[in-house]
Amino acid sequence: MLSMSAILSVLNLTKTFRLNRMQRKLANTADTRITAVDNLSFSVNEGEIFGLLGPNGAGKTTTMRIISTLINSDAGDVFVDGSSVKEYPLKVRRKIGFLSGDLKLDEFFTPTYLFDFFSALREVPKAETLERREKLFNHFGVNEYAHKKLAALSSGMKQKVAFIISIVHDPSIIIFDEPTNGMDLLASRTVTEFLLELKKQGKTIILSTHIFSLAEKICDQVGFIINGKLINSGPLNQIAVNNNLEDAFFSIYDSIRDGRIS
Amino acid sequence: MNFAVKNKILLVAKKEWDRFFGDRRMVISALIFPGVMIYIVYAFFVPLIMDMPTRKAKDSVVYAINPPPVIQSILEHTGITLTLISENEKESVLEGIAERSGNFLIVFPQDFIEKVVVYDVRSGEVAPEILLYYNSLSGSFAEHYGRILTALAAYESSIAKKFDVNRTAGGDMADTGAVGRHLIAIVLPVFLLVFIFHGAMAVTTEAITGEKERGTFATIFITSLTPIELAAGKIFGLSIQSFLCGISGTLGIALSLPKLVDSLASGFPMQDGMSALLNLNTISMNQYSVVDFCILALVLLSTACIIVTIISIIAIYARTAKEAQLLVSPMIIVFLFISCLNMFYNQGNQIAIYYYFIPIYNSAQSMSDIFNQSYALNQIIATITTNIFAGAIGCFVLSRLLKTEKMLITS
Numbered sequence: 001m002l003s004m005s006a007i008l009s010v011l012n013l014t015k016t017f018r019l020n021r022m023q024r025k026l027a028n029t030a031d032t033r034i035t036a037v038d039n040l041s042f043s044v045n046e047g048e049i050f051g052l053l054g055p056n057g058a059g060k061t062t063t064m065r066i067i068s069t070l071i072n073s074d075a076g077d078v079f080v081d082g083s084s085v086k087e088y089p090l091k092v093r094r095k096i097g098f099l100s101g102d103l104k105l106d107e108f109f110t111p112t113y114l115f116d117f118f119s120a121l122r123e124v125p126k127a128e129t130l131e132r133r134e135k136l137f138n139h140f141g142v143n144e145y146a147h148k149k150l151a152a153l154s155s156g157m158k159q160k161v162a163f164i165i166s167i168v169h170d171p172s173i174i175i176f177d178e179p180t181n182g183m184d185l186l187a188s189r190t191v192t193e194f195l196l197e198l199k200k201q202g203k204t205i206i207l208s209t210h211i212f213s214l215a216e217k218i219c220d221q222v223g224f225i226i227n228g229k230l231i232n233s234g235p236l237n238q239i240a241v242n243n244n245l246e247d248a249f250f251s252i253y254d255s256i257r258d259g260r261i262s
Numbered sequence: 263m264n265f266a267v268k269n270k271i272l273l274v275a276k277k278e279w280d281r282f283f284g285d286r287r288m289v290i291s292a293l294i295f296p297g298v299m300i301y302i303v304y305a306f307f308v309p310l311i312m313d314m315p316t317r318k319a320k321d322s323v324v325y326a327i328n329p330p331p332v333i334q335s336i337l338e339h340t341g342i343t344l345t346l347i348s349e350n351e352k353e354s355v356l357e358g359i360a361e362r363s364g365n366f367l368i369v370f371p372q373d374f375i376e377k378v379v380v381y382d383v384r385s386g387e388v389a390p391e392i393l394l395y396y397n398s399l400s401g402s403f404a405e406h407y408g409r410i411l412t413a414l415a416a417y418e419s420s421i422a423k424k425f426d427v428n429r430t431a432g433g434d435m436a437d438t439g440a441v442g443r444h445l446i447a448i449v450l451p452v453f454l455l456v457f458i459f460h461g462a463m464a465v466t467t468e469a470i471t472g473e474k475e476r477g478t479f480a481t482i483f484i485t486s487l488t489p490i491e492l493a494a495g496k497i498f499g500l501s502i503q504s505f506l507c508g509i510s511g512t513l514g515i516a517l518s519l520p521k522l523v524d525s526l527a528s529g530f531p532m533q534d535g536m537s538a539l540l541n542l543n544t545i546s547m548n549q550y551s552v553v554d555f556c557i558l559a560l561v562l563l564s565t566a567c568i569i570v571t572i573i574s575i576i577a578i579y580a581r582t583a584k585e586a587q588l589l590v591s592p593m594i595i596v597f598l599f600i601s602c603l604n605m606f607y608n609q610g611n612q613i614a615i616y617y618y619f620i621p622i623y624n625s626a627q628s629m630s631d632i633f634n635q636s637y638a639l640n641q642i643i644a645t646i647t648t649n650i651f652a653g654a655i656g657c658f659v660l661s662r663l664l665k666t667e668k669m670l671i672t673s
Contacts, residue, residue, distance in 0.1 A: 017667075068480075068484050069483075070480055070483055070484065093485065094486070098480065099481070100480055100481075103481060104476040106281065106472075106473075106476060106478065108281055108284065109280075109281070113280070117273070117277055118481070120270075120273050121270065121273065121486070121487050122485050165481070166481070
């Protein structure tokens with residue numbers, strides 16, 4: 001469902017990848033290409049959290065990477081605050097923050113060093129960097145270990161630092177790809193709190209996850225992605241069956257598996 | 263930390279330097295350790311090992327029966343003092359030698375000199391014979407055995423001598439300094455290339471594949487940094503580090519050279535003739551000027567640039583830093599081959615200018631020219647510009663590879 005007031009619109013996005021001989025053998029297919037994202041469309045309104053839910057290999061990460069300008073789509077486009085990611089990637093990059101759950105920051109550096117480094121890459125003026133660093137470090141409780149190397153920090157602390165680094169330039173839209181990937185309970189809680197805090201600040205968030213409880217807790221809108229296709233999307237309360245997102249997902253998933261829906 | 267550096271290439275390079283110089287273990291293992299180890303090995307261990315037979319030989323006794331005074335005197339010149347014994351003591355000395363005492367016994371016939379004087383080679387008679395008893399299994403065998411044979415050979419040639427050589431004039435016309443420079447030019451380019459390669463491999467695989475492994479490229483690429491800026495920043499930063507690693511190892515060699523040369527000159531007295539011929543004391547870094555070192559530094563820096571670029575391109579295909587090191591390691595054979603090619607075929611010879619347009623080979627050749635002090639400015643300029651140009655092409659290739667989707671996928 002596309003909205004006129006959307007700050008981010010994904011339009012008929014399609015992405016295929018070439019399969020090498022080994023990958024074809026593993027996937028037991030003769031096809032030389034695989035469709036990771038298949039004619040995907042959705043939109044996100046300003047200040048909302050949109051959750052893209054699906055199993056591993058469904059196309060979530062590819063979608064997030066296309067939105068973040070990291071990879072190009074074969075067809076379709078994404079508009080971020082009116083700018084096409086294909087035509088104006090630099091303009092889009094200034095407006096977005098991106099964090100992948102796979103990210104492991106270099107443990108040799110301190111949170112302060114990394115904050116300053118990424119601020120400089122984001123062309124944030126020095127004075128603004130100092131002000132923003134102090135504000136964010138205070139707000140998220142990073143100050144006490146700001147000058148410790150990441151190697152000495154817990155996984156929750158590291159994740160907090162990674163989150164802060166993704167928003168050094170104060171983006172209005174933040175893309176989180178599987179932010180709780182491989183995290184323990186405490187670190188996952190840190191993520192949830194962080195996302196809610198950003199929502200409170202009026203940020204627009206696009207989140208990919210396969211954890212239904214996280215989506216139920218924080219998302220305004222959700223979309224189910226299976227085999228690269230967006231099967232169902234809309235406000236959380238409309239999509240969830242009896243307030244249960246997991247049941248809603250699996251009723252669709254099972255229908256596809258059984259051939260009742262294509 | 264001052265992030266006033268506006269240029270993003272410098273920013274990336276600075277991050278690499280902070281990463282390297284801030285990591286005590288990295289600095290010690292890649293920068294300080296090779297140089298210090300080489301210095302210790304060459305300056306202390308090698309002389310110690312070379313000195314070992316001499317020290318052991320000092321405990322050995324060279325017994326003699328009926329030695330002529332002239333031979334005694336020749337042997338004394340080579341540091342061997344004979345201990346005279348009678349025929350009666352012969353058996354007990356021989357038993358000692360058999361039990362690896364390290365001693366020697368030289369038995370001369372009675373009136374040896376007189377017999378030698380009257381002996382006519384053409385007569386067909388049996389020549390006077392000297393019997394030398396030793397045990398080749400004893401540690402000091404080689405040291406004294408060589409000296410004794412040298413002394414006896416010297417005496418043998420002296421009794422047939424009918425003319426003098428160089429009594430009033432003449433001699434070796436070679437520039438003694440050039441001999442030393444020639445040896446340095448053979449040895450140091452190989453070490454320099456190996457040390458730069460070793461340093462480059464350590465820092466580049468971590469900076470390229472390590473970054474890919476950690477998934478940080480994605481975070482960097484959604485900033486305004488372009489792939490070419492990232493590639494240039496990495497290559498620039500890592501080239502400086504590799505250059506310093508190369509310098510560290512070479513400093514170790516250069517500083518230990520005088521001690522190594524001392525031990526070469528004094529450790530094997532039997533090689534006195536050889537050391538005089540080579541004039542080993544001319545193997546010194548003092549004979550090079552500041553300009554020579556500056557030119558060498560520029561050649562090394564351009565060499566480091568091209569080595570880092572090659573390693574970066576290979577490392578980008580690896581999934582882990584370990585895999586990258588495995589992929590890169592065989593390249594050392596290529597580098598050794600190229601520097602050895604130079605070592606054996608082109609030492610001291612002027613070669614055509616187009617050889618200086620072949621990356622890596624030109625570096626080995628230019629280094630050799632610098633150490634031989636036979637370099638021409640156009641050759642050095644050709645080497646540096648070729649390497650920088652090749653590095654720039656490599657940087658472009660690297661930036662194209664950094665743009666590919668494969669960069670974001672580690673598994």
